[in-house]
Amino acid sequence: MLNPCDTAFLDRLRGLLPEGCLSAPEARYLEEPRGRWQGVAGAVARPGTVAEVATIMAACNAARVGVVPWGGGTGLVGGQLQPTGPAPLLLSLERMNRLRGAYPEENTLVVEAGMVLADVQAEAANVGRLFPLTLASQGSCRIGGNLAANAGGVHVLRYGNTRDLCLGLEAVLPDGTVVSGLTRLRKDNAGYDLRHLLIGSEGTLGVITAASLRLFPIPAATLVALLVVPAPTAALDLLTLAQERLSGMVSAFELIHRAGFDFLAETLPEIRAPFDPLPDWMVLVELGLPAGIEPEMAMANLYDAADDRGLVTDGVIATSHAQADALWHLREMIPEANRRIGAVSSHDISLPLSAIPDFIARAPEVIADLGVFRVNCFGHLGDGNLHWNVFPARGRSRKDHEDVRDAVKTRVHDLVHSMGGSVAAEHGVGRLKVADLARYGDPGKLVAMRAIKAALDPHGIMNPGAVLAG
């Protein structure tokens, strides 16, 4: 059982830290984007160095006080706040936001965990390189949180998940042990890969304090198109065609259903739809091309080849940066429209690519007897990652379906699981999906996870209640 982060503990901890490191937590630390939970905390610590983080962790471990790491507070599964139980200490890395080094000739950047993702992207651009992690919250999320959650986003297809963008980590284990692994090496087989164990563990095994990140050359040209496809199977065939013709140059491949534009028309009518009438299915394709390939030609050739095979029926190709931004803006506003409509249940799922058309066909059937719903299915098709979200019929509200919300979620997740998919694709487990992990997780994997958690965090101070039930 953990102890609360109370005045007596804070008085002791204050004596070990520089002035100003500890304070009462403002409201922003105890809220999360979807408003599902309210957090509790005895204080927020904002250390400025890894040594201070180590001091904090060792003190919390000795006193059996919970620690909830806090990045940018943008997580969607409640990993960043603890709603019940003995008040923990919030550990915010926001003051550790420095650039430790830029090595463009190595395609490497070393940054502290509290750097905002947009600043990481800017530091890379400053040295003529690309840091490809791109997601909606990039203006406020922090790279340490992206790493802890193994964030996804729109460029995973080409550049991988956050874990694939990390060469090394500096981290602090629950007992205050510092792991100094800020390697800039591309090959290093000297011992177990702690980096990948910490990445995606959502702050339950330790705290990431800095990372060395992979950079990439900036493509000479970027081309964006919104293509109309007759069905999800055609979208997958188009993906295969694009990959075969432009191996490694397809930077994004996003599926969009008509519902997304319907929702935009309903909630943000100033945004103009790209087609009239609206087709059922579209894909947003981004190519990043080297010098020597004429971008419009590459896209036109792809379109013609797809047309020959019946995989596309119409399309808009951006001919300027402004048009490209406008197409991406359409895609990026869909979550905002979703929020305004108000989902009965949202699902961040992934499937084997070839199972996706079947899932899209079957999923509405498994919830059909629970009510009359609208479904907005969109997301990172290239990664097999869909946001399959269920909404009330027009004129009704999510509140009208509160009683079936859990049933909707369970039936969708059961279907995903039965088809070899994951119910925690890119947003993680957090506190929202603890029961899902217990239900769907491989029993052998859960045994190993519990053993590792007990080994590295024997008192269970790290992010209590997240990922694994206590």
Next chain:
Amino acid sequence: MLNPCDTAFLDRLRGLLPEGCLSAPEARYLEEPRGRWQGVAGAVARPGTVAEVATIMAACNAARVGVVPWGGGTGLVGGQLQPTGPAPLLLSLERMNRLRGAYPEENTLVVEAGMVLADVQAEAANVGRLFPLTLASQGSCRIGGNLAANAGGVHVLRYGNTRDLCLGLEAVLPDGTVVSGLTRLRKDNAGYDLRHLLIGSEGTLGVITAASLRLFPIPAATLVALLVVPAPTAALDLLTLAQERLSGMVSAFELIHRAGFDFLAETLPEIRAPFDPLPDWMVLVELGLPAGIEPEMAMANLYDAADDRGLVTDGVIATSHAQADALWHLREMIPEANRRIGAVSSHDISLPLSAIPDFIARAPEVIADLGVFRVNCFGHLGDGNLHWNVFPARGRSRKDHEDVRDAVKTRVHDLVHSMGGSVAAEHGVGRLKVADLARYGDPGKLVAMRAIKAALDPHGIMNPGAVLAG
């Protein structure tokens, strides 16, 4: 303390397994390529199913009998044999070599751990895809061993290390627990990443029995060139130039020193040198290009741009498959020439890319007072991974330097470590570098490694003596 795999234990185990699963170990299981060690073993088990592997592991765990996993026996650091101590059971996966499934539309292949790497490559080619892991022993090493060791090879620059080519694993933990993680998902954040913990753990945490692997489109055209560079710095600048111009299409970038060709002339005189007189430094570049880029033009443009910057002085561009194979053959015969000369000490090291020229300049100095040596420095420059090997002067033998061998190794490794490098880049730790890991490993990382090892393998049965000292 472990118990030997003796007759009494084997009699009990035999009753739990199908006939023919256990036998006396032939000599091939107890030897390794460099002839440094002779292994001991009570028997070799060749299970045919994951259930049989689980039975074997559970029995060994209960009886405290060591288990040494055996893939293709090609490892260079002694991870596959135990030279001393209570005789372990050798666990060979060679009968588990089936294709479990091919999904070209998902760029995924699911294979059992005992499949020979060349067969994995062939299964991928059978469905029109590329499995890019390419290394000298591919005709006999097995994919389970490649995964356990996180093998590198010549295509890491473009496609990553073995861990980057794996989507999911089936594995058996030391107590017989089966972890069923053969996902074909590109995004899955449901819990800790056991896959990456097992990959690279060299059989010390469990046994990999099957894997789902990432495939890639086959490039429309491949072009190979051997280019002469004035110095290692120029080679690195050429790499940067190539990456900027042909982002993601540089498949290999291998550094070759004149010594490699001198050794070939000395030991395999039938192999003709590509230049006369031989230059000091060369790079072997492989481009893998999509349709729409004319290969010779791409290479010619790269050469001209490099020439303008003074980064190349000469070159041979292969104009046929046969010429490309001949250039690769030169590169691949260098290790054979090394073997015939006989190294005083071989170093599989990696460095931050920008530190490489400095290392190449300084390394000969740190061993200068230990004798008169020849150095052959070659390897995967694109990954910062050099094979920096020390040889006796012409007419002398490695035996003449036995007394300084350890000093040579330590001084080279000390230098690598001081420059932020790794002394176990792509071959792993095995038993050869256990002391190096203890010496150079981050203390915090070692603490965490020991905790994880104790949690997953409390009796220490898995590959005793490998990676971590007992």
